[in-house]
Amino acid sequence: MKKLKVTVWNEFIHERKNEGSKKLYPAGMHKVIADGISKLGGMEVQTATLDEPEHGLTETAVQNTDVLVWWGHRAHGEVKDEIVERVKKRVLEGMGLIVLHSGHYSKIFKSLMGTNCSLKWREAAEKERLWNLEPSHPITEGIGEYIELPNTEMYGERFDIPTPDELIFVSWFEGGEVFRSGCTWRRGHGKVFYFRPGHETYPIFYNSQVIRVIWNACKWAAPQIIMADKCPNISNSLEKLSPKNVDFGKAGIQQ
Ligand code: ZN
Numbered sequence: 001m002k003k004l005k006v007t008v009w010n011e012f013i014h015e016r017k018n019e020g021s022k023k024l025y026p027a028g029m030h031k032v033i034a035d036g037i038s039k040l041g042g043m044e045v046q047t048a049t050l051d052e053p054e055h056g057l058t059e060t061a062v063q064n065t066d067v068l069v070w071w072g073h074r075a076h077g078e079v080k081d082e083i084v085e086r087v088k089k090r091v092l093e094g095m096g097l098i099v100l101h102s103g104h105y106s107k108i109f110k111s112l113m114g115t116n117c118s119l120k121w122r123e124a125a126e127k128e129r130l131w132n133l134e135p136s137h138p139i140t141e142g143i144g145e146y147i148e149l150p151n152t153e154m155y156g157e158r159f160d161i162p163t164p165d166e167l168i169f170v171s172w173f174e175g176g177e178v179f180r181s182g183c184t185w186r187r188g189h190g191k192v193f194y195f196r197p198g199h200e201t202y203p204i205f206y207n208s209q210v211i212r213v214i215w216n217a218c219k220w221a222a223p224q225i226i227m228a229d230k231c232p233n234i235s236n237s238l239e240k241l242s243p244k245n246v247d248f249g250k251a252g253i254q255q
Helices: 017-026 029-039 059-064 081-093 101-105 105-115 208-218
Strands: 004-010 043-049 065-072 095-098 120-132 144-158 166-173 178-187 191-195
Touching: 004 029, 004 208, 017 166, 029 043, 029 065, 029 208, 065 081, 065 101, 065 178, 065 208, 081 095, 081 105, 095 101, 095 105, 095 208, 101 105, 101 191, 105 166, 105 178, 105 191, 144 166, 144 208, 191 208
Parallel strands: 004 043, 004 065, 065 095, 095 191
Antiparallel strands: 120 144, 120 166, 166 178, 178 191
């Protein structure tokens, strides 16, 4: 079977500037995510980062990607608009997009959602339990009733997103907040999945359940079709049309 082509994109800044993140992810979170999903099999996984030419998302790279995984935080504003447009166009054509954690505020996610994508947050190393609401969904295959993370950054409602097509996970936090942690949408021919875990100072991407969800989501988001956008004038109808004598030149009003 043809392998799914996955590109894991990361701004790769915290892991070079913050001691805590550097220690946890010396080669970057993208490397740990890419290795984790590669090990589960069936995928050809590439990585791309902000500082590469065209952020590693050249036209060829995007054409060769079935599913793009996105992690960003500090440098959302540094992602060039033309690259965001390129990624968006490809999603609308059918490419899958998995947005992780602070990617909720990325240009690409906000553009595809059309809302502010804002939320509440707190860094207090609290416990999070992500409840699996859809145990029969391909994204939760092998996950069980919940995922428990001992230390996380809290994200709380209201999360300013359009109502998801499917709500897959809801998080409960030690401090009392809840959050829609796993959401799907369709945009054009593409599938989009937002998945909350992934703060850079905790070892979230070493968690096998978190990696399993990302792997499952990549398979779920695989393109069914890649179809370029067009808006053609169809002058030849399938059935023969009888001549019409309607003059809409007068604002459609007939005497
Ligand atoms: Zn965070």
